[in-house]
Amino acid sequence: MGKILVGNHIRKLRFNHNEMTQQQLADKVGVTRQTIVALEKGNYSPSLELAFRIAHAFGLPLEEVFFYGDPPSE
Amino acid sequence: MHDLSRKKSIVSLISAVLIFVFYCLYMYPQYHGGAVESSEAFRFWGSFVLSLTLVSILAHILISIVFNIIFRITTGEKEATFADELDRLIDLKAFRNSFFVFVLGFLLAMGSLVIDQPSQVMFMILIASGFISDVTGSFTKLYHYRRGV
Numbered sequence: 001m002g003k004i005l006v007g008n009h010i011r012k013l014r015f016n017h018n019e020m021t022q023q024q025l026a027d028k029v030g031v032t033r034q035t036i037v038a039l040e041k042g043n044y045s046p047s048l049e050l051a052f053r054i055a056h057a058f059g060l061p062l063e064e065v066f067f068y069g070d071p072p073s074e
Numbered sequence: 075m076h077d078l079s080r081k082k083s084i085v086s087l088i089s090a091v092l093i094f095v096f097y098c099l100y101m102y103p104q105y106h107g108g109a110v111e112s113s114e115a116f117r118f119w120g121s122f123v124l125s126l127t128l129v130s131i132l133a134h135i136l137i138s139i140v141f142n143i144i145f146r147i148t149t150g151e152k153e154a155t156f157a158d159e160l161d162r163l164i165d166l167k168a169f170r171n172s173f174f175v176f177v178l179g180f181l182l183a184m185g186s187l188v189i190d191q192p193s194q195v196m197f198m199i200l201i202a203s204g205f206i207s208d209v210t211g212s213f214t215k216l217y218h219y220r221r222g223v
Contacts, residue, residue, distance in 0.1 A: 030158070031158040031159070031160070032154040032156075032158050032160070032161065034077065034078070034079055034154075034160065034161075034219075035158050035159070035160040035161075037077075038160055038222055038223075041222070042222070043221065043222025043223070044160055044222050044223050046159070047159050050159060
């Protein structure tokens with residue numbers, strides 16, 4: 001299995017958004033909690049549509065939620 | 075962490091093995107050896123496959139219902155009423171692998187006829203490939219739910 005190159009800041013963003021639970025985010029974007037778990041663990045790269053829905057749920061542009069390759073230094 | 079799909083895959087894997095083993099043990103006394111090339115033998119294998127399919131479907135449904143009830147009681151979590159993109163992707167991969175194994179078994183079964191093996195061998199390979207393809211599907215799901223896609 002190839003290494004997943006699309007990373008994300010979902011866990012951190014959930015924490016910054018009133019400690020939103022995985023289930024709450026899953027309900028907001030219309031997936032199961034398991035998919036959010038897989039995304040946070042880096043086990044799954046979402047479809048473009050789901051990536052946009054997640055970014056929209058946090059009210060952020062896509063590139064502030066997802067990144068390609070190594071995580072950007074902060 | 076509760077992980078319904080992963081647990082469902084494990085239950086499906088175990089139940090597939092148990093159903094197949096117990097069904098074979100139940101049917102074995104009715105098997106009259108490999109030398110029979112009569113309509114009786116074909117009837118036996120025909121009924122074997124049809125009954126196995128029926129028993130397998132019913133048992134899977136029953137086990138799934140019991141599992142969902144137990145899961146709900148013990149964890150208080152409800153099963154998702156929909157399959158999202160991750161579930162669909164994993165289902166597709168499981169179906170692909172399962173189909174590949176069955177087709178391989180089917181070709182082997184046809185090959186056994188080409189090299190003049192008795193028809194019983196062909197049926198046994200077909201049934202075994204059906205079972206292995208079922209197990210492969212469940213195993214693929216389990217693997218992808220654990221390791222990602």
